[in-house]
Amino acid sequence: MTAGGAAGRVRALGAFYAAAGRQSMTQQLTYRASSLLLMVGMLTEPVIYLVVWSAIARSQGGSVDGYTPGTLAAYYITWTLVRNMNVGYAPAGFEHRITTGRMSGRMLLPIHPIHYDLAGFGGAKIVWIAQWLPVAAVLVLLFHPTAHPTPAGVLVFLVSIWAAFVIRSLFLWLIGLVTFWTTRASALFELYLLFELLLSGRLVPLTLLPQWMRSAAGWFPFEWTFSFPINALIAPGPAPRLLAGLGVQALWIGVGALLVAVVWRRAVRRFTGVGA
Numbered sequence: 001m002t003a004g005g006a007a008g009r010v011r012a013l014g015a016f017y018a019a020a021g022r023q024s025m026t027q028q029l030t031y032r033a034s035s036l037l038l039m040v041g042m043l044t045e046p047v048i049y050l051v052v053w054s055a056i057a058r059s060q061g062g063s064v065d066g067y068t069p070g071t072l073a074a075y076y077i078t079w080t081l082v083r084n085m086n087v088g089y090a091p092a093g094f095e096h097r098i099t100t101g102r103m104s105g106r107m108l109l110p111i112h113p114i115h116y117d118l119a120g121f122g123g124a125k126i127v128w129i130a131q132w133l134p135v136a137a138v139l140v141l142l143f144h145p146t147a148h149p150t151p152a153g154v155l156v157f158l159v160s161i162w163a164a165f166v167i168r169s170l171f172l173w174l175i176g177l178v179t180f181w182t183t184r185a186s187a188l189f190e191l192y193l194l195f196e197l198l199l200s201g202r203l204v205p206l207t208l209l210p211q212w213m214r215s216a217a218g219w220f221p222f223e224w225t226f227s228f229p230i231n232a233l234i235a236p237g238p239a240p241r242l243l244a245g246l247g248v249q250a251l252w253i254g255v256g257a258l259l260v261a262v263v264w265r266r267a268v269r270r271f272t273g274v275g276a
Contacts, residue, residue: 016111021123028127035124036131042083043135049203050076050143065208070146074234075205077139078147082229083202084128085161088169089117091176091189098179107268114173114260118166125165145234153236156246160232163249164225170256171221177260180267195220201227221252 028035053076054069062068067075097103106113139145149157175192178185197203199213200222206214217223228245236242 013111013115016115017119017122020116020119021126024120024123025126028124032127032131035127039084039128039131040135043080043139046076046079046083047139049079053204054143067205067208068146070144071234073139073143074145074147075230077136077143077145078230078233079202079226080136080139081129081132082161082164082226084132085125085165085229086168086225087125088121088165088172089176091172091179091185094176094179094185112264114169117173118169121169122162122165147234148236149233150236152239152242153232156236156242157229157233159246160224160229160249163246163253164229167221167249167252167256168225170253170260174256174259174263177263177267180270196222196225199223200225201230221256224249224252 050072053064053067053072057064057067057069057072094103097106103113106116171192172189175185175189178188199206199217199220202222206217206223206227209217217227224245228249231237232242232245
């Protein structure tokens, strides 16, 4: 492919993302009440974590391994945005696409089907962020977070939450492709969620885990979808470390994209369409 042809494909893909993202935003605005309720429903998990760990911190003299109730509040309030940003197409949806014939239609289009999910969810997140802001303001008033953001940390946070979305979407898609071999990928998805819950910083900040679990987390992408974006904002550290974190996120995006490409080619060869 020539340089001009490659540039043309990039421009066409960019135009597709812009159009699909706008369409998704319009859909979210049309049904904004349901999307707001969905987002508010996601608050249950972090608020429970926040209340529990704040109580533990107070019972231990005001902090647990350096986390005070204020820093825990900052962690889990930021968590709520990161969690909304991490929402991608669930592997269970692949079963529905295959059995209804929707996957057959997607495979006939000139753009890889994953781009429809990335663009659609990406556009929806613009609306979700706007809806999150007043909710976050209420949580700030209730829990009084303590954070120390820096300009570099804020910039890295804004980039890393989108990178986290791409990483998680790629690996969810990879699990979803298992449905090309079996229509029951739910067990694998549940195992993925278990590892994510334990090793991402979703359940508890990684620094509160035993050393062996922190070491194990380094072999998986989960940390870079939750812990890194959160800490980039509330406890950023030096700029080189922030840039190194973005580099690791880019590496996991590359790994995820390569795995999806390889498994997709194999999955397509054994695909059997279903539906009208």
